[in-house]
Amino acid sequence: MAAKTIGQIRQEYQAAALSMLPDFIRTYETDGRAGVKKLVQQAGTQLAKMEQEQERLFAMGSYERTYAQYTYVCGVDEAGRGPLAGPVVAGAAILPKGCSILYLNDSKQLSAKKREVLYGQIVSQAVAYGIGMASPQRIDEVNILQATYEAMREAINNLGVMPDILLNDAVTIPDMPVRQVPIIKGDAKSISIAAASILAKVTRDRIMQAYDSQYPAYGFASNKGYGSKGHIEALQQFGPCEIHRRTFLTHFCTAHQLYPQR
Numbered sequence: 001m002a003a004k005t006i007g008q009i010r011q012e013y014q015a016a017a018l019s020m021l022p023d024f025i026r027t028y029e030t031d032g033r034a035g036v037k038k039l040v041q042q043a044g045t046q047l048a049k050m051e052q053e054q055e056r057l058f059a060m061g062s063y064e065r066t067y068a069q070y071t072y073v074c075g076v077d078e079a080g081r082g083p084l085a086g087p088v089v090a091g092a093a094i095l096p097k098g099c100s101i102l103y104l105n106d107s108k109q110l111s112a113k114k115r116e117v118l119y120g121q122i123v124s125q126a127v128a129y130g131i132g133m134a135s136p137q138r139i140d141e142v143n144i145l146q147a148t149y150e151a152m153r154e155a156i157n158n159l160g161v162m163p164d165i166l167l168n169d170a171v172t173i174p175d176m177p178v179r180q181v182p183i184i185k186g187d188a189k190s191i192s193i194a195a196a197s198i199l200a201k202v203t204r205d206r207i208m209q210a211y212d213s214q215y216p217a218y219g220f221a222s223n224k225g226y227g228s229k230g231h232i233e234a235l236q237q238f239g240p241c242e243i244h245r246r247t248f249l250t251h252f253c254t255a256h257q258l259y260p261q262r
Contacts, residue, residue, distance in 0.1 A: 006035035013039050021047045053102055060104065063183065063190045067165050068097065072127065074163035075192025076156065076173070078148050079107065079200035083225035084235070084252075085218065085244045086208050087133040088144065090151035091199030092159055094127040095192055101125060104194045106187035107201035119202040122195045129195075130158030131203050136245045143247075149173050155196075169193050215241045227252075 004012075009028060016024050021043045028040050067073050078090045095101075101121050103114060110118070123129060132154025134147035142150070152173050156163065165179045169186040186193040205224055212221035218234045218241065225231075225243075232252050239257035240249055246258050 006033060006039075009036055010039060013043060016043075018047070018050055050102075054100075057100060057102060057104065057191065060189060060191045060194065061099070063167055063181070063186075064095070064097075064099075064192060067167075067181070070164035072161055072163040073165055073167065073192055074128075074156065074159065075167045075186075075190055075194070075196040076152050077169040077187050077193050077197040077200055078151060079197070079204045080225070081144055081148055083245075084227050084231065084248045085136065085220065085225035085241070086204065086211065087135050087243075088139060088148050088151050089131065089133045089200045089204040089207070090148065090155040091196035091201075091203070092130040092132075092152070092155040092163075093122060093192055093195035093199060094129070094159065094161070094163060095122075095195055096125065096127055099125065099191060101191070101195070104191050104198070106185075106194060107197040109188070110198070112205065115198050115202050115205075118195075118198050122198060126195065128159040128161050129199060130155040130160070131199060132156070132158060133203075136243050139245050140247045144245075155200075167192050169197065211243055215243065217241075 013024060025040055025043050028036050031037070064073055072094050074092055074094045076090065076092050078088055080086060080088045101118065103110070103118060107115055132151040134151045138150070139147040153176065156166070156176070163178055165181065166173070166176065167186060167190050168180055168182045170182055170184050172180050172182050183189055183193065187197040188194070208220045208224045212219070217238050219228065219230050223231045235249065235252045239253060240246065249258060
C-alpha cells in the first residue's frame with residue numbers, strides 16, 4: 001500500500017480533534033519526511049499548549065473545589081465602574097461542577113472576539129446566569145459603588161435560583177442573605193468570577209456599541225464610554241449627552257454644560 005502523501009497527512013492533522021493528536025503523533029513520529037516531521041511537531045506543540053491551558057483552568061477552579069459542598073456556587077463581577085458614560089453592568093454565573101470551558105479568564109485579558117465566543121459558551125453551559133445594571137442617572141444619584149451593588153443584586157436575583165455562596169471580585173455586597181467570599185483580583189483566580197466578568201463585559205460593550213449610533217459624536221463603539229482623548233474633546237465641544245455620568249465630568253465640562261437648566 002502506497003504511503004500517504006504529505007498533503008493527505010496534513011488534511012488528517014487539520015481534521016483531527018484534540019483527543020486524536022496523541023494517536024496522530026504516534027502514527028507519524030517515525031516518518032522521515034521533513035513535511036511530516038513539521039506536522040508532528042505542530043501537533044506536539046498544540047497538545048502541550050492545551051495541556052498547559054487545562055492546568056491553568058484547573059488552578060482557577062480551586063475556589064470552586066474549596067466550596068464544592070455548596071450546590072450553587074455563584075461568581076459575581078461587574079464591568080464599567082470607571083467610564084464617563086453608560087451603565088455599570090454586573091454578571092452572575094453558576095457553572096456546572098467540574099466546568100471545563102477553556103480560556104475562561106479575566107475579561108480584560110481577552111480579546112473582544114474571544115470574549116464573544118466565551119459568552120456564548122457560558123450562556124449555553126451555565127446552570128444559571130444573570131445580568132443586572134444601573135443607569136448613568138442612578139450612578140449620579142447614589143454614587144458608583146452603591147449603583148454597582150444594586151447591579152450585582154439585580155444580576156443575582158435574575159439567576160432564577162438562589163445561590164448558596166457568592167464568590168465576588170473584591171467586594172462584599174450589602175443586603176445579601178447568603179455567604180460571600182470576596183476575592184481580590186477574583187476574575188483571574190476563579191472560573192465562576194471570570195465567567196461573570198465576561199458576561200458583564202460583553203453585555204456592556206454591546207450596549208455601548210448600540211449607543212454609538214444614537215450619539216455618534218462621542219466614539220462610544222471604540223471607547224465604550226471611557227475617557228479617551230477623542231471622547232474628552234467631544235465632551236468639551238458638545239457637552240454631555242443623556243448617557244453621561246454628570247458626577248464624573250466635573251473636570252471636563254463647565255457647570256452650565258452639565259446642568260443647563262440651572
